[in-house]
Structure formats: C-alpha cells, structure tokens
Amino acid sequence: MNRNTRGSIIRPDPLPESASRPVVTPLSPSVVYASETPDALDDQYEGRVHGYTYSREGHPNADVVAKRLDAMEGATGGWVTGSGMAAVTAALLGLLKADDHVIGGNQLYGRSLRMMKEDLPRLGIATSLADPGDVKAMAAQIRPETRMILVEVVSNPTLRVADISGLAELCRDKGILLAVDNTFTTPRAFRPFDHGADIVIHSITKLLAGHSDVMLGYVVARDAALNERMRVFSITTGMTPSPFDCWLAERGMLSFELRFDRAQATAVALADHLSELPGVKRVIYPTRADHPDRNRAETLLAGQGCNMVSFELDGGRAAANAFTRAAEGLSFAPTLGDVGTTLSHPASSSHRALSVDERAALGMSEGFFRVSVGLEDPEQLKQIFSTAIGEAVSK
Ligand SMILES: *Cc1c(COP(=O)(O)O)cnc(C)c1O
Numbered sequence: 001m002n003r004n005t006r007g008s009i010i011r012p013d014p015l016p017e018s019a020s021r022p023v024v025t026p027l028s029p030s031v032v033y034a035s036e037t038p039d040a041l042d043d044q045y046e047g048r049v050h051g052y053t054y055s056r057e058g059h060p061n062a063d064v065v066a067k068r069l070d071a072m073e074g075a076t077g078g079w080v081t082g083s084g085m086a087a088v089t090a091a092l093l094g095l096l097k098a099d100d101h102v103i104g105g106n107q108l109y110g111r112s113l114r115m116m117k118e119d120l121p122r123l124g125i126a127t128s129l130a131d132p133g134d135v136k137a138m139a140a141q142i143r144p145e146t147r148m149i150l151v152e153v154v155s156n157p158t159l160r161v162a163d164i165s166g167l168a169e170l171c172r173d174k175g176i177l178l179a180v181d182n183t184f185t186t187p188r189a190f191r192p193f194d195h196g197a198d199i200v201i202h203s204i205t206k207l208l209a210g211h212s213d214v215m216l217g218y219v220v221a222r223d224a225a226l227n228e229r230m231r232v233f234s235i236t237t238g239m240t241p242s243p244f245d246c247w248l249a250e251r252g253m254l255s256f257e258l259r260f261d262r263a264q265a266t267a268v269a270l271a272d273h274l275s276e277l278p279g280v281k282r283v284i285y286p287t288r289a290d291h292p293d294r295n296r297a298e299t300l301l302a303g304q305g306c307n308m309v310s311f312e313l314d315g316g317r318a319a320a321n322a323f324t325r326a327a328e329g330l331s332f333a334p335t336l337g338d339v340g341t342t343l344s345h346p347a348s349s350s351h352r353a354l355s356v357d358e359r360a361a362l363g364m365s366e367g368f369f370r371v372s373v374g375l376e377d378p379e380q381l382k383q384i385f386s387t388a389i390g391e392a393v394s395k
Contacts, residue, residue, distance in 0.1 A: 059246075069218050084109075093123075099125075163296065210256060270378070
C-alpha cells in the first residue's frame, strides 16, 4: 500500500522484503533513525542494544569503513571523521588541554604544522617541533607537561623515515602518548600499533579511498578510554563524515591493497629509471642504496618504500615549468594516492610559505618534485618522464 497517496503520511513504508541480500553495502543517508518506544531508545542509549539515532553520532556507512580500517591497523573502536585534518584535530584537541605541551615532527603535513604553530598555542597548548628521525632531538624538547608526540612515518616531500621504535621507547619511558599519522605508509607498509604507537591517524582521502573523490579521516587509540574521548569530541564538534563519502571510500578500499602493491612496484622502477636520466640531480626513495634511512625502511617498513618518489631537476623554476607542461597525462596537483600519477612541486605549493633558505635546509630547490605514483603502465610512465625531463633540461 502506498500511504503517500493519502496525503497525510509522508514517509514511505520500509523497503520491500527480499530473501536474498545485496552484495554491495547499501547507502544510508538517513540523518535520523526512528525507534519503537521510549523504552527501546533507553536500551540504545544505555548500550544494551546497538542502534543509530542521529547521524552526527554515527551511521552505518561510517562504521563499515571504521571496522575495515580497524582490521587493517589491528585496532578496535576507530572512528571516521569528515577529513584527515578532522582526525588530526580529534587527536590533538580531543586529548590535550590548556597548559599541556605537544611535540610535532618538523616536517608534518602542512596543515598539521599550522595547527602546531598557530592554533594550539592560541588555545594555550604549547608546541615544539623536532626531527622525528632523531630521538635525542625529540627527547631534548620534552618538558614536565609534555603529553603527546605527533609524527608521520615518512616525511613529505623529502621521504625521510622516522625512528618510530626509538620514539615509542622514549614515549613509554616518559609516559607520553605517541600519535602516528600513517597516511603515507598505510597499514600495508606499516602498522603503528605493532611498533608501540598509542594513536593512529589517517587521511582516508589519499591512498585508502584512492580515487580523489572522497575526503575522510580516521583516528584510533589503543586505549579504549582515549578512544571514547576522541569520539565524543568529534561528535560534539561536528566532524561527521558524509554517508556517501564513506560509501565511496569503502568501494575504494576494496581494491586498496592491489593498488598499493602495484603503485609501489612502479615507484621502485620509476626511481631507478629517474636516477639514470640526464638532468636529474638526485632521486629520493626510501629503499634505494643512497637513501640515508635505508636501514630504517628495511626494519620498520619491511623493505617497502611506498608509492612516493621525489627527485630534483637541474635548471630551477624554468625547468620545473617546462617539465610540468611536457608531462603529458600526469596531473600537476597537490594530492597523493590517486589512481593516476600526480606531481607536486613543494616550492610553489605545500612549502611556499617557507623562505628559500628554509627550503634549502630541507633539501628542496626549485627543481624539486614529489611524484605520487599511480596505476599507469610502468613502461608508459617511464617514457612520459623521459620525454618531459628531456624537454625540460634541454630548454
Ligand atoms: C592529506 C594529509 C592530511 C590531511 O588529510 P585531509 O583528508 O586532506 O584533511 C594529514 N596528514 C597527511 C600526512 C596527509 O597527507
């Protein structure tokens, strides 16, 4: 019976019954969930039965993504947020308070760095930055009120590998939380909880969802009480992910491991190829013999280098312009982890706020590029780089 035709009852009857089940997760855009009775609602709020009430507080599509990531990270109770930065915010503001102190890696993602330098100090949370590859330098920043160290495993765009084991030991000794943003490495190459981290953060936007059409984050703590604080904070502050984004992310994650392995294998080949091209000054890839953290990549990442390759062209900005113009089919775009290969030029984008000298100190010249390797045919990709770099350096 279609009650809508009577005009007074707006909402349709439930979906038709089916003895068979859909193989694809249904999309549930409903903001509200209706309960049978006040008693039934009590049962839900008191945790005696599971149910949804209002989608800011959780919804099925977010839970499906969270459970999938929990399994990948060896975690329980992880929480999906509306962006990777929301996840970073949930960890920092959900767990810290005024007069606390937090230490960040000195090459954190740009917005995380900005949070360290601008927003946390404004809220009365003191911050310091140090090299996450140097445990002594990190230890030197610790104060009595230090509560957390936040690092990424592989730095952007210089691809240095943090000493996560050393930092975990330091944090354990001092009773400090170690939060690891695992976006670049993904659980395919690195599981922070296996190496002593307390909190894991992801931008699902990148490799996990993988198609540059979804913005989402994930955060989880090993300790259930900390997890609950981050969850409640993210609900209160409205970090809610959209059901549709979660639905898309789940679809992307179904092929994540295949995509990661393929992109990583191509990245290894591309790094070797670039190192042989005239006009390329240097190539950075964590497992290459000339990488300063090669041993750490071997032990921490099990010999994996992930899908990012950085390199430096001769010829400064003019060569950089000529290269992106000639790199046919590759997007010059500030993201990573897409199915297609993307190029990033830190001097004009992610690191433009730094002075030339500050960039030079990090080893980033005008000819410096970071490549997020995608799923193209490796031979075709090598050819595109050969041609574009040949044109760029002949100018
Ligand atoms: C992109 C990124 C973020 C932020 O994620 P969004 O989904 O863009 O908000 C945080 N950390 C790292 C390492 C990233 O690459």
